[in-house]
Amino acid sequence: MTLTSTEAPTATAPAGLRPTPKRRPDATHLFFLLPTLIAFTLCIALPAVMGVFFSFTNSVGYGEWDFVGLANYQLMFTDPAIMASFWFTLWFSAVTVVATNVVAFLLAVGLTAQIRARVPLRAIFVIPMVVSPIIIAFVFHFLFAKTLPTAAQAVGFGPLEESILANPDLAWLSIVIVTAWQAVPQALLIFIAGLLAIPADLYEASALDGAGPWKQMKMITIPLMAGYIGINVIITFKNFLNAYDIIVGLTDGGPGTSTRSVAMTIFSGFETGDYAYQMATATIFFLITLAIAVVQLRLMRRKDQ
């Protein structure tokens, strides 16, 4: 948008990268956009606008309603349950982003090295991505609630003898573990693509200059992967902010209210007649996600240039 400054054309663009002259798109192109545009408007844009509209009312979703101005927003910001769900979601997302990307990066380095059975191993590590989150959550629920305590009791390991899902201080960790387990493959694929794009001669040249594996990692791999790391961090962060199904399957927001995500809080409004109020939460949440999306787009564009 604002990137094309007046100085840009004076820089000598290398041959072949000269931007194509801008033309108005013709009617045919617009016509092809139409189906998506209609679907997007009807299914996403319009409901979203209606939701924002209702956040200024006291509607329960049906029947009569009145305008209440900004009351929902005022009450929302003083509602400890909603604020707690925002903090939980941000904290959980931040921790899971780190866990997911560190694990995925290390795995990617391992899976691009000259090891045996590289390709079948890659396929195995991608499996969690294709299983439905709710099924994963149920399987892990069983593992955390039954298998792990039984195993811990058998070997007499005190801290894990009680289900960690029942521990208000630790339940969130189980969600981090399961979410990361499922999110690693996608990040892994992007990292593998990035690693394969680094020219091998860089490593050869540095090896001749006496660089060891650690130095190569620090001086070559990580700097050249910076763009991929950035994109992965943003994509995973945005996904984790919407955490819903895995939490529902594992802890259902408990114990107590210790693991309620924003998405769960918003959806509860639909079930409990708190429609307008939770629409206010949704609107604020939308603005937060929008900000993150803008950052994401910026970063991606910078990588393109």
Next chain:
Amino acid sequence: MATPQPPTVSRRRFLAGAAGLASLGLAGCSADAAEATEIRFYQTKREVIPYIGDLLEQFRSEHPGIRPIHDTSEGTLNGQFVRSSPPDLALQLYNYEMARFQERGELSDLSDLPEAAMITDSVKEQLELYPTYPGRLSVLPYSMMSAAVVYNQEIFAQHDVEVPTTHSEFIAACETFQDAGVTPIYGTWADPWTIAQGLVDYTVGGMVDVINLFQQLRDLGPDVGPDSRVSFSKVLREPLEKMLALLPYHQGDANGRNYGDGNNAFANGQAAMYLQGPWALVEIGKINPDAQVGTFPLPMTEDPADNKVRVNLDLALWIPEHAKHRDEARELLRFLARPEIQDAYNEFALGFGVRTDAPPVRDPRIAPMQPYVDRGAVYQGVSQGIPTNIPFYNYCQDVVFGADLERMLATLDADWARLAKRA
């Protein structure tokens, strides 16, 4: 209340799927709609779906002109009202979800039906737990559930323990079991609803006039707080402190056990007592048909005359104001409300009758509660009177897991006031 809610498919997806199926169903059926009027009958109490299905079959043969469709899609009711396509008739839990439909005038008046005149006064009083719509009888009560302490008669006999009638006798019984190495009470605290309906409702109901409490709280509305005349902090503190004193009498791993675990353990004699309703008796009977179980109200004071049992209006019939086929829905309603059908249902589901001429319950497991019901020594669960926008079940779990009680009650007061400001 009757059905535990294990986490299932993401609700949003479920709703979307159900909506899709519903529209397919409507399109598919329009062909033979010429002869019979289709009405949608909503009923989701899981344990009785097949039983009710058989009743609908019977209705169809009696009324060939009306074809009731049995809608059992759990969790979709609110969405149906939001989309302005409510069911024609429903037989549902009388809980906060439906109280909202009632309060907002979405349910039609049933007071002109002859069946309405037969409802007992104590049941009518129970309707007052929730705000009603002025001048209307929005629901026709159908079945009432009564819950108390479930106990294993063999274990009681083995240790020479009589059914306690005062709070100190109850504590003494727990001590006796504990000294003998028997778990006194089986806890299933991984499921928050079991804490709310058992420990919390029994201890509060044994000491507090629940309906009166909510009427006063509603009058105060946004003014409920630490300094108000009535508040959760003031009224619930004592009973809940007594509740916390009962926690050591539960088994060690109660934190991680859920409703299903509890039914299994209790049916197999792993504890002397279990704080659950008749719905659990049905499950226990399936697991161990020979289990000798009985029920008694949890005594909370030193006067046996104070003892009461927890009741809830389990099912009620209602017809939305905007139902498409109200007359046909009324036909089906009157069919289901026939004494011979209603009483047979209650016997099947271990429910209590709600009509003045309903027979007493005969099942030995719940019969001990009948005298209390007869003389009105009953209370409604406090957990049922708190709007579902306040995660009260989760708060209860927090406290049982060790959170500060005072702070929880203060949060509850603040939540109530905030909710009242939004109304």
